[in-house]
Structures are given as structure tokens and as C-alpha cells.
Amino acid sequence: MEYRKLPHGDEQISIIGMGNSSLGASGEEEAEMTIAMALENGVNYFDMAAGDAAPFPAYGRAVSGCRDKIYFQIHFGADYRSGKYGWTLDLDEIKRSVDWQLKALRTDYIDFGFIHCIDEFSDLEKATAHGTIAYIEDLKRQGVIRHIGLSSHTPAVAEKVLDMHILDMLMFSINPAYDYRHGEYAVGSVGVKK
Numbered sequence: 001m002e003y004r005k006l007p008h009g010d011e012q013i014s015i016i017g018m019g020n021s022s023l024g025a026s027g028e029e030e031a032e033m034t035i036a037m038a039l040e041n042g043v044n045y046f047d048m049a050a051g052d053a054a055p056f057p058a059y060g061r062a063v064s065g066c067r068d069k070i071y072f073q074i075h076f077g078a079d080y081r082s083g084k085y086g087w088t089l090d091l092d093e094i095k096r097s098v099d100w101q102l103k104a105l106r107t108d109y110i111d112f113g114f115i116h117c118i119d120e121f122s123d124l125e126k127a128t129a130h131g132t133i134a135y136i137e138d139l140k141r142q143g144v145i146r147h148i149g150l151s152s153h154t155p156a157v158a159e160k161v162l163d164m165h166i167l168d169m170l171m172f173s174i175n176p177a178y179d180y181r182h183g184e185y186a187v188g189s190v191g192v193k194k
Helices: 028-040 055-062 091-105 121-129 132-142 155-162
Strands: 003-005 012-014 018-020 045-050 071-076 110-115 145-152 169-172
Touching: 028 055, 045 055, 055 091, 071 091, 071 132, 091 132, 110 132, 110 169, 121 132, 121 155, 132 145, 145 155, 155 169
Parallel strands: 018 045, 045 071, 071 110, 110 145, 145 169
Antiparallel strands: 003 012
């Protein structure tokens, strides 16, 4: 595996990471085997934005004994407590969700705490006004979060957060399946031309 050094840290991150949007559908045993195979092949970066809650306990079991060798990207705003993916900007809900994720992953720290899916300026205003960003910054000061990140699908919003000088990492979607026909930069049509 090839690794790259994080510009705002000493971490050596594998050039291939693993996302979890559909891992839960494979079942517990296959999920654990998939995680184990990724670890055996040098993958050390895991984005925990998942389609449901199933991957979290599988990771907790699979990384037992090697937590210090991997990096979790936890999303502040993604909520899995119902078993399914949910999205929230409510700070109390975010706190409960992050606590649930940490318990399921069997860890007490977050390598990359991401402000999750901030696509509209109104989302950014709420994340600021409701205290989510201040909460994440406070957790970083305490050492609970090592780095702050942002996930967004909107260039202008991502640029605004970059100008806040709080980010160590930015996840910006280039995903035709997600962005198809949605948002300012979407292209495509479902209509068939003859």
C-alpha cells in the first residue's frame, strides 16, 4: 500500500480508504471479513458515513487491538441511532449520535471529526448558530478529535468554510450518481432523446 502524509499532521494515510455506504447490507460476518481484508492489505482510513448502523459494531470488533493503526472519519450530523441513516443539525442529537458511534466503534477518540453534509449556506449558519462547530473545535482542544473536516457538495459553501481556517481536511463530492439532476452543478436528464 502507498501512503501519503497528512499536510496538517504526521499521519500516514493509505491512498485507498474504505467507505461504508453499503457495507451494512452484506451482513455482520461479511462486513467483518471485508474490514479484516482491508486492514491486511494496508488500508488504514475508514469513512464512517454509512447507509445504516450495521458497520459500526463490525468495525468495533474488527479493529480491536489495532485501533492506534487506523483512522476513523466520524460525521457530526449523521445519525444512526434508529438503525438507519439520518441527518441532523440539532446539537443535542449530534452529541447523542457521536456518543453512540464511539461506543459502537469501541473507541474514545476521533481521528477526523467531519462537519457532515453542509450543502447550503443555511446549513452552515445553523451549524454555527446551534454550536456544532464550536463543539467540534472544543473537542479538538480536548484531544477527543485530532482533526476537523467538512463534507459538502456545494463549492461556494466549501469555500466559505475553508475561509474560516478551521479545516484540516475537505471531502468534496464528485459523484454523478448522487449529484445527477440535483443542485447548481448537476448535469443530465432522465429523458430519452430519439
